[in-house]
Amino acid sequence: MSSQKRLLWISDLMLLAVAMVWGTSYGVAKVALAFYPVLGLLALRFGLTFVVLLPALRSLRHVKPSTLAGAVGTGGLLLSVLLAETFGISLTRASNAAFLISLCVVLTPLVEWALLRRKPTGVEWLAVLLSLAGAVMVSGGVFIPTAGDALILLAALLRALMVCVTRRVMHESTLAPLSVTAVQAGTVALGSFGAAIISEFVFASAQWHALPALAGHGTFWTSVVYLVLACTLFAFFAQNFAVKRSSPTRVALLMGSEPAFGALFAYAWLGEQLSVWGWLGGGLMVLGSLLAAVPWQRNAGTSVVLRSAVSSDA
Template sequence: MKGTWRQGLWLADGMLLAVALIWGSSYAVAKQALLFYPVLGFLAIRFGLTFVLLLPQLRGGGRRALRPGLPLGLVMLAIFLCETWGVMLTSASNAAFLISLCVVITPFMEWLLLRQRPHNTLFLACALSLAGVWLLTGGPQLSLNLGDALMLAAALLRAVLVCLTRRLTAGREIPALALTAVQSGVVASGCILLGLSLPGELPALPAEPAFWFAALYLVLFATLFAMFAQNRALGRSSATRVSLLMGSEPLFGAIIAGLWLGERLGPVGWAGGLLIMLATLCTLGIGRQPAPSTAGDGAPVRA
């Protein structure tokens, strides 16, 4: 019996590392897709496909996701607009490290919005993360470009989304896939409306197989498989263990960006990225109370 439990734990850990690898690769995949199609069109396709695949989840009890899903979807729309334009305007490795600052920002956002004072260790983590961002964006020759600034805005908005999700779903049984369906529908609809008002953002659908491979990869693996793996792992392990394993995402992102896109971080950049990862691990290791087991706790953020 003990051996079966341990085997299940190792399987869950392996799936989580696979998710971290997939999420780390998502920045390079999105960057490649944006070579073929504009940001708004790409997001409309990506989240439109997600919505269509998850539409059956809105039957019956899934309809309870409509009320919280609409405002949460608007925040998610802002996140992905910042994140996707940010990925296009900065390196995939920078994007992966900067977006992980969400983990450090979230406790402070909880303090502001939910009146939950962060642990004192988080102030050290914040100092480490700020030093990491300074090194990652040039150190003494600081050069925070627009893409980096957008990734920082996306990290801040992700923290807002986590806190808002906890507030809107507290004490309510809302299926995770149903909530993701509503949020995806809002993001897709918002991108279509914005695209129709901006010339050139919704051209004819691309014919390049590389674009459709990227879109399907993000929908099937970065969203659907990732949600399944997280939910399975949370049933077999602690939230802290899950979070620590997922904390390897930015490292995978930097490695994949180097191997696939030929991006190179210098020693100063690597030092900054590792400081950000260290700050993230400090934050996750504090052992805060996990959020209620409701739909949006983390999964829809990376849809």
């Protein structure tokens, strides 16, 4: 197997791990939000991430301003995703959030087609349809979104846009994925802190106050550590690493198992209940992500065939 194919498989496995981690993040974030407001939690989570990643910023000394601007731009998009997503989580069930955010799988091929002029393959469209069918089954076929659900749907659209923009930035950039993650974390932390201050003084909304003490608030701090280490440091580095070596649609589809992990965690950790249709719909989403992980190629005609993983490399 060539080094390029090995890197692709490694990135696929990393993305599946990200799907598992991010699936659990909805339940963990909902627990943390019971102790601390949305903007304050985002500023804390990404501020700690930025501090940990400070050494990765050394590579910025020789970077072009346009390259740095691209990384900051993806950080701004990430901030918008997280604002919609986290406020949505605070207003809906964790399992609902996990399933609805997966609709970015449906939206990513359309955004990619519009921005990057890459037409999705037949297999990718099949995986998209499976994910869409799964989302309909989860909603019971009739879906009237609450305010929280609507925010999660907005986050799904913004996430699809971010994957495509990050793909373009990473493809044209000489920055290491860890450096991009550091810039994104700093942008989100600064944006969240600024929004919290504005909310406090302009709208009299308490989005920033004293942090819970370590003693007696172990659940909160354990949640924060998990969100920083697993859901931010590892997850965003893995996504930036993978999106440079794959297409945005493949990245989105590989992470399509995220809602199933999210529903399982919400059921086991928060006691949320899901119908049989919901579990079946989640299964279709997982199937769609597995389809994306299988190596396919076009034959001499127009059909798509499965390529052997052990075939000799040219």
